[in-house]
Amino acid sequence: MMNTFTKPIQVYRGAYLESSHDVHIAVVKANGEMLASYGDPNRLTFARSSMKPFQALPVTESGALKAFNLSDRELAVFCASHNGEPFHRQAVKNVLQKINLKEAHLQCGTHIPKDMDSYKQLIKNGGELTSVYSNCSGKHAGMLAGCVQQNMDVASYREQTHPYQQQIVNAIADVSDYDKANIAMAVDGCGVPVHRLPLYNLALAFGRLASPDEWEGGSKMRRESLKHVGEAMANYPEMVAGTNRFDTDLMMAYQGRIAAKGGAEGVHCFADRHTGIGVAVKAEDGNARAADVASMEVLHQLNIGNHAIKDQLQTYHHAPVKNARQEKIGEIKPAFELNR
16 A cells, blocks of 8 residues: 655645645756756656747747847746736737737637636626637747748647747757657647656756856857846746746745746746756646645755745745635645755
8 A cells, every 4th residue: 555654745634644746856957967856857748838938949049039129028928827917918919019910810729817807807898718818828929929030831830840849849859958859749738739858858958048058068049048038037027927826936036046937737847047957846646736845845955045035935835725714724745855
């Protein structure tokens, strides 16, 4: 019988263990050195939205940012899984206006946004959900900007064989040091290709996002674009996620030091821009509550940040379990030591 008390993430109701989660972790520097791990650091993993910083590399390198006067704030929304708050939606609309396209060109689909105030206001006004409310609308706007700049077809931009999607997978293979032929591809929730690679290589890519200059084999253009993307995320954290979201709160607490990006199915990654460390976390059962707690524990064990920062983020490190009255009735705790 499996002993749930040995699982790395434990969920307590009162004083009693109720559930538990397995996680896999890789901690890697830009030069490829693996500093620490837990579980299987080579677990093949669909990075999901954690890949968005690297999906933004082709638009950054295309010249579109300068050609269309796109801001770093807008570059940050290209990397986002946003709440659909008014400032997120407006940023996406601004990008579309600058590249002379319409909202109808976005092929991300739509869903109820995390920002329920916006959704309630929309319903009250008799409106309908449109593509800008999708948490991936920024990524899709960035892809369209890259296509327009390079005179590529915009109607088929999300197809795996489209030249822009090939630019993305080439960039991912380059930054992660993982052969393109070995990158398995499927379809993400928003309709574009999603990429599977070992957790180690995903962490390596975030290590290079953290410290591009330590990547000796990287081209000058690629290192510069990685630096640009990392700075945009770290400097405009509200654009990457939004109000009361882990990624935004994490980056705000670290004041430009951390660039973080979570993904669906329990993936979370971050780049420490001071030490040049990349971290990739995957919850085996796909539950984000385990990945966020695990990432906070990695920060704690690697001694990244001071006590004031850690206190500010305490509710993500030991996450409260609440009832319908919003009373704390339990806690999600880390219970593992990194292998070094």
